[in-house]
Amino acid sequence: MTTTTYKKREDGRKFNELRPVEAEVGIIKRADGSARFKIGKTEALAAVYGPRELVPRFMQNPKRGILRVHYNMMPFSGSGNRVKPGGNRRSKELGVVIRDSLMPVINLNEFPNAVVDIFIEFPQTDAGTRCAAITAAAMALADAGLLMTDLVSSVAVGRIADKIVVDLDYSEDSHEEGTDIPIAIIPSTGEISLLQMDGFMTKKQLFEAINEAKEAVKHLNAVQMKALKNKYKAEE
Amino acid sequence: MSGLKIKEKTIVVPGEILAAGMDYLPSFGTYREGDNIRAGRLGIAQVEGKVIKLIPVSGRYLPKRGDMIIGKIIDVSMSGWRVEINSPYSAMLMTKEATNEFIDKGANLTRIYNFDDYIVCGITNVSSQKLVDLTMRGPGLRKLRGGRIIEVNTHKVPRIIGKSGSMVGMIKHATGVNIIVGQNGLVWLNSEEPAMEVLAVETIRKIEAEAHIAGLTDRIKEFLEKKTGKKIELGSEQREERKDFERKEFENGNGESQ
16 A cells, blocks of 8 residues: 655654643633643643523523534644634534534533533644644633543544654645544543544554554643643642 | 542542542542542542542532522513623522512613612522522612622632631721622622722732631731731621621522532
């Protein structure tokens, strides 16, 4: 299937190594919950507002609260080219995808007719934005005091030529022989709440990639937990 | 490996394993999955005998029957007022619960409470669909005139009020500011002296920030004494003041559903 080999990653990482990560909770004071998550050059800011009253009323669900995710790349966030401000088809779809990957852990039964809004902004992007968004949003939701069975951690894995790689950056994501698989995992059960694939690979490679992702999110989950505890450390 | 996995009174995050094995029971904010008890929200873990529960530290105010809150009139309808109560849901104050006055059919209700008026009110009922009913019948429940409203973390309100109103009583006593603390995290302050009002706000912010550190009352007392230059006697007099407007119980409900 592939003819070339990928010997070394451009930024010198090991094939299963994540980019450097940073996480911080409570960065937006007026929000009910907020978090910042940075992985390499990709940075996501998430702010949670709510539960709050949902208007228009026809969108209300009398059985449980709903979750809305707003995904947005800032105009200057790309690599040189200005991103056109405002939503587009891609951001709308990503909002839905991110929401669906968070829904399995969140319990909004206590909030009929209400909405929880998550706004995710990217001051800087270098591939892996939906994964960074999920990781940041999970922290922000926990910070907002919502009922959650677990956090969600997410990372992209993929294939470059013959190698399985973890946490692709933009140069790898756009590699001509590259396949990109964003995966979101619920750490406590190991369940997968997001799995997408752009490209192709063999079944064996896919399972190998998923296993690599499961290993990688352990680290991300620890980072999330540490950031959350850090904000409330003073309360103990 | 069974037993407790975390230290008591530490912050735990969703999904974190609190205890393994069947030696402990999950309570508020926790859940059991297989052998483990896990945290179901962010909070401080508390162990009481065999029971593990979480004390929330963040999140919005959820209306509860029997709470005394501060609300703002946002709409006036035929039969009453809609009130914003700093929570995911707005509340309804019916005319019947608002006043003893006779009101003509179709009368202009803004004469009683107008838009943007703040009121101290009690919650009489919260339905499963989170329809909240309010009342103005009760000691100290009234419209607020003048003063200022500040917002505090609802989870810190019990510390601001103190045991049977001792903390807020002390601030009122020391500064001479009239203070009403709503369970929903809105606090009303009013005084003839602006400087004292500012000091009272400062004190409340201090309580909010240091609520978890032991010896809070003494520290606040010291702080107020230093700022006002007056000695504070901790007596029963300020506790009685609180009774005027603090009313935990309406009808039979004891207000504590959790």
